[in-house]
Amino acid sequence: MWFTVLLLAGLQINSLPDPGTKPLVLFFIRADCPVSNRYAPVMEHLYEAFHEKGIDFRLIYVERDLTQARMEAHRHEYGYSIPALNDPERRYVQLAHAQMTPEAAVFVQGKLVYRGRIDDRYLDYGKTRPEASRHDLEDVLSEIVARKTLHPRETKAFGCAIADLP
Amino acid sequence: MKWWLAICLGLPLAAGNVTFDKDIAPILYQSCAPCHRPGEAGPFSLLSYADARKHASQLVAATARRFMPPWPPEPGYGDFADPRRLSDRQIRTIADWVRQGEPEGNAADLPPAPHFAEGWQLGPPDLVVRMPMPFTLPASGVDVFRNFVIPLNLRETRYIRAIELRPGNKRIVHHANIVIDHGRTLRSQDGADGQPGFPGMDVITQSVGEFDPDSHFLFWKPGTVPYEEPPDMSLRLDPDTDLIFNLHLQPSGKPEQVQPSVGIYFTSQPPTRFPMLVQLEHDGDLDIPPGATQFTVTDHLVLPVDAQVLGIYPHAHYLGKRIEAWATLPDGSRRWLIRILDWNINWQAVYMYREPIALPKGTRLEMRITYDNSASNPRNPNHPPKRVRGGNRSEDEMGHVWLQLLPTQPDGDGRMALQEALMRRRLEKYPADFVGHYNLGALMLTRDKPAEAIPFFEAALKVKPGDVTARNSLSAALIADNRPDAAVRELRRVLQTDPRSPMPHYNLARALTLQGELAGAAAEYKIYLESQPDDADAYLNLARIYIEQKQYDSAVRNLREAARLRPTDSGVQINLGAALAMLGQMTSAVEAFERALVLDPGNQTAQANLDAAKAELAKRKN
Numbered sequence: 001m002w003f004t005v006l007l008l009a010g011l012q013i014n015s016l017p018d019p020g021t022k023p024l025v026l027f028f029i030r031a032d033c034p035v036s037n038r039y040a041p042v043m044e045h046l047y048e049a050f051h052e053k054g055i056d057f058r059l060i061y062v063e064r065d066l067t068q069a070r071m072e073a074h075r076h077e078y079g080y081s082i083p084a085l086n087d088p089e090r091r092y093v094q095l096a097h098a099q100m101t102p103e104a105a106v107f108v109q110g111k112l113v114y115r116g117r118i119d120d121r122y123l124d125y126g127k128t129r130p131e132a133s134r135h136d137l138e139d140v141l142s143e144i145v146a147r148k149t150l151h152p153r154e155t156k157a158f159g160c161a162i163a164d165l166p
Numbered sequence: 167m168k169w170w171l172a173i174c175l176g177l178p179l180a181a182g183n184v185t186f187d188k189d190i191a192p193i194l195y196q197s198c199a200p201c202h203r204p205g206e207a208g209p210f211s212l213l214s215y216a217d218a219r220k221h222a223s224q225l226v227a228a229t230a231r232r233f234m235p236p237w238p239p240e241p242g243y244g245d246f247a248d249p250r251r252l253s254d255r256q257i258r259t260i261a262d263w264v265r266q267g268e269p270e271g272n273a274a275d276l277p278p279a280p281h282f283a284e285g286w287q288l289g290p291p292d293l294v295v296r297m298p299m300p301f302t303l304p305a306s307g308v309d310v311f312r313n314f315v316i317p318l319n320l321r322e323t324r325y326i327r328a329i330e331l332r333p334g335n336k337r338i339v340h341h342a343n344i345v346i347d348h349g350r351t352l353r354s355q356d357g358a359d360g361q362p363g364f365p366g367m368d369v370i371t372q373s374v375g376e377f378d379p380d381s382h383f384l385f386w387k388p389g390t391v392p393y394e395e396p397p398d399m400s401l402r403l404d405p406d407t408d409l410i411f412n413l414h415l416q417p418s419g420k421p422e423q424v425q426p427s428v429g430i431y432f433t434s435q436p437p438t439r440f441p442m443l444v445q446l447e448h449d450g451d452l453d454i455p456p457g458a459t460q461f462t463v464t465d466h467l468v469l470p471v472d473a474q475v476l477g478i479y480p481h482a483h484y485l486g487k488r489i490e491a492w493a494t495l496p497d498g499s500r501r502w503l504i505r506i507l508d509w510n511i512n513w514q515a516v517y518m519y520r521e522p523i524a525l526p527k528g529t530r531l532e533m534r535i536t537y538d539n540s541a542s543n544p545r546n547p548n549h550p551p552k553r554v555r556g557g558n559r560s561e562d563e564m565g566h567v568w569l570q571l572l573p574t575q576p577d578g579d580g581r582m583a584l585q586e587a588l589m590r591r592r593l594e595k596y597p598a599d600f601v602g603h604y605n606l607g608a609l610m611l612t613r614d615k616p617a618e619a620i621p622f623f624e625a626a627l628k629v630k631p632g633d634v635t636a637r638n639s640l641s642a643a644l645i646a647d648n649r650p651d652a653a654v655r656e657l658r659r660v661l662q663t664d665p666r667s668p669m670p671h672y673n674l675a676r677a678l679t680l681q682g683e684l685a686g687a688a689a690e691y692k693i694y695l696e697s698q699p700d701d702a703d704a705y706l707n708l709a710r711i712y713i714e715q716k717q718y719d720s721a722v723r724n725l726r727e728a729a730r731l732r733p734t735d736s737g738v739q740i741n742l743g744a745a746l747a748m749l750g751q752m753t754s755a756v757e758a759f760e761r762a763l764v765l766d767p768g769n770q771t772a773q774a775n776l777d778a779a780k781a782e783l784a785k786r787k788n
Contacts (some may be wrong), residue, residue, distance in 0.1 A: 032209070032210045032220070033209075034210070034418075037209075037418060037419035037420075038306070038417065038418060039419065040305065041305040041306030041417075041419060041420075045306075077420055078305075078419050078420045079305065079420055079421075123544055124231070125227060125228050125231045125233030126231060126233045126508070126510055126512075127544045127545075128544065128545065129544050129545065129546075129547075130308050130309065130484060130545065130547040130560070131547065133549040160224055161222075161223040161224065163223065164219065164220055164222045164223050164224065165220055166216075166219060166220070
C-alpha cells in the first residue's frame with residue numbers, strides 16, 4: 001500500500017530535484033535526536049559514495065520550530081554536506097509516510113522504493129549492535145546504481161518519533 | 167452491595183486524569199532530570215512540559231522496556247542505595263498521560279523545579295588533575311574503550327576521602343573506572359599509538375611490594391554524585407602512584423574531544439577499617455563456541471573471616487546475558503547479592519548496598535554468568551558468530567563479579583586471610599598459575615613462615631624460571647629459614663642474569679653474613695647502597711659487620727647515615743655511641759647516649775652506657 005506511486009511533482013518545492021530524472025534519497029532527521037545524530041557520519045558516507053553516481057540526497061529536518069540559523073548550525077556541527085530542507089508543513093514526511101528520525105526514503109521516478117532504517121545497528125531500546133550487520137539503505141542504492149530490478153521494501157526505523165513533535 | 171464495592175476499588179485503578187504538572191513532572195524531576203538537563207549526559211532535556219511532549223512516545227517506550235532510567239538489577243535481589251528504577255505504577259502513569267493526549271494540567275500542581283549543584287559536587291577539591299592532552303573520538307564507528315594515564319605526582323603518602331571524576335564531555339563518556347596504578351606500571355603503554363592513552367576494555371595492573379590490595383570502587387556513570395568514604399575508611403595513595411582512567415566512549419555523530427579531570431579530596435585521617443575488592447571470576451573457562459546461547463561460567467569463594475559486603479560491580483562484555491551472585495551462609499540459607507537478567511555493557515555500574523550485608527566466616531560467595539554467542543543476540547560483535555575466549559579486548563569476553571568486602575573480625579588484618587583464600591581458590595582454578603603461587607609465598611613470608619613460603623616460590627619459578635622478583639623472594643625465604651647456602655646459590659643465579667637489581671645484592675649480603683662471609687657481605691651492602699642510599703636497615707646491617715670486624719670508624723660512618731635517616735631511633739644512637747666509645751671518642755659517645763635518652767628516657771642500656779662513658783671520661787681527666 002505504501003509504495004503506490006507518489007508524484008513529487010504535486011509539491012511546489014523548488015529546491016527538490018525533478019523526481020522524474022534522478023533517484024532521490026530523503027533522510028528524515030531531528031537536531032535533538034541522539035540516534036539521528038549518531039547516524040550523521042553514515043548518512044554523509046552514503047552521500048559521498050552515491051551522489052556522484054547519479055543519486056540525489058536531501059536532509060529533511062522535521063522540527064516545525066527549527067530556525068534556518070539553528071538548522072545551518074546543526075549541519076555544520078555534524079559535518080553534513082548533504083543539502084538540507086526544513087519541513088515545517090510535514091509535506092515530505094507525509095509523502096514518504098516517515099515516522100521516525102532517522103529514517104530514509106528512496107524515490108525512483110517518483111515511486112517510493114524504500115522506506116526505513118539506514119542499517120540494523122540500532123534496533124530498539126537496549127538492542128544495539130556494536131556494528132551494523134545489514135546495510136539496508138546501501139544495498140538499495142547499490143541496486144539502483146547497478147540498474148537492477150527494484151522490489152519496493154520497507155524496514156522498521158528506530159529513533160525518535162516524529163509524531164511527538166508539536 | 168458487592169459490585170458497588172468493586173466500583174469503589176476500581177476507580178483509582180482506572181487511569182484517572184493524569185497531568186504533566188501533577189503526575190509526570192515529579193517523576194521526571196526525580197528520575198530523569200539528573201542526566202536529562204543542559205550540560206549533562208542525557209542527549210535532550212526533560213525539565214519542562216514542552217521537553218516531555220517532544221519525546222512523549224520515547225518516554226513511554228523507553229520506560230516500558232525499562233531501558234530508562236537505566237537500572238539493570240532485578241528488584242528483590244539485593245537492596246541497593248539510590249535505586250533509579252521506576253515503579254510499575256510510575257511507568258503506567260507515563261503511558262496513561264500520553265494516551266490521554268498529554269494534558270499539561272494545573273500550574274498550581276507543579277512541584278518546584280529540582281536544584282542541581284553546579285561544578286564540583288563536593289565543593290572545591292584539594293587537588294585537581296587534568297588529563298594532559300585531549301583525546302579525539304571519531305564521529306562514528308564502534309564504541310571506544312580507552313585508558314588514560316593521569317600522573318598524580320604526590321610528594322608523600324596522602325589519604326583520600328573522595329574522588330570526583332569530571333569526564334569533560336558527558337555526551338560521549340558512557341562510564342568510567344579509575345584504577346590505581348601502584349608503581350606506575352602502565353605509563354610505558356601510554357601514547358604508543360600516537361594518541362593519548364592506550365586501548366583496552368579492562369586494565370590489568372601489577373604491583374610489587376607491600377601488601378596493599380585495591381580497596382575502593384572508583385566508578386563514574388552519568389548522573390552520579392561522588393561517593394564520600396566513611397572517615398575511618400579513607401583511601402591511601404602513595405607517591406609512586408598514577409591514576410588510570412578507563413573510559414567507555416560512545417561516538418556521537420561528530421568528532422569529539424575528551425579531556426577528563428579528577429578532583430581529589432584529602433583527609434588527614436588514615437584508615438582504621440580496611441575493605442578489600444575481591445573478584446569472583448573464571449575467565450579461564452571462557453571458551454564460548456559460536457551459536458551457544460546458554461554458555462555458563464561459575465566461581466565461588468568461601469569466606470575465611472566474618473565480613474560485610476559493601477558494594478558489588480558485575481562485569482562482562484557484549485555476549486554476557488545473565489549475571490547472578492549470591493551468598494550461601496553456613497546454615498544453608500541464601501542471600502542474593504545481585505541478579506541481572508539482560509546484561510548490557512552500556513549500563514554497567516557499581517552498586518552500593520543500602521546497608522552492609524553481614525556474612526559469617528564459612529559463607530560461600532557464588533557467581534554464575536551466562537553468555538549468548540548466537541546470531542540472535544544483537545549485541546554479538548561477530549557476524550557470523552565465532553569462538554570467543556577470555557581477554558580484555560572488547561571482542562574478547564570477561565565474567566567478573568567484584569565485591570567490596572570489609573572483614574569484621576576484631577583482631578588482625580582480615581585482608582590477609584581473604585587474600586590467602588582468594589589465592590588458594592586461584593590455584594584450584596589454575597594449578598600452574600604464577601601469581602597464585604607467588605602471592606601465597608609472599609603471604610607466608612609476611613607471616614614469618616618461611617618453610618611454608620619456599621615451596622610456593624619454587625612452584626612459581628617452575629612457571630617462570632626467569633622471574634627475578636620470585637627468585638629473590640625465594641632466597642629471602644631461604645635466609646629466613648636459615649638456609650644461607652641455598653640462598654646464596656639462588657642469588658648468584660639472579661645476579662648473573664640481572665646484576666643491576668638492588669634487592670638481590672641486599673639479600674646476598676644477608677646470606678653471606680649468615681655464612682660468616684663478612685667481607686663479601688660488606689661488599690654486597692655497598693653495591694646495594696649505591697643505588698638505595700636511603701635504606702637505614704642496610705646501613706645498620708653494614709655497621710654491625712664493621713663492629714664485628716672491629717672496624718669502628720667504618721661502623722661510625724654507617725651509623726651516622728642510619729641516624730640521619732632515623733633521627734628518632736634511640737637504638738641507632740646507642741649503637742653509634744658504643745662505636746664511638748670503642749674508637750675512644752668519649753665526648754661524642756656521651757652526646758649520642760644522651761640523645762638516646764632524650765628519645766627514650768627510660769632506656770636502661772643507654773643509661774648504663776652513658777654512665778660508663780662518663781666514668782671513662784672522669785678517669786681520663788684524673
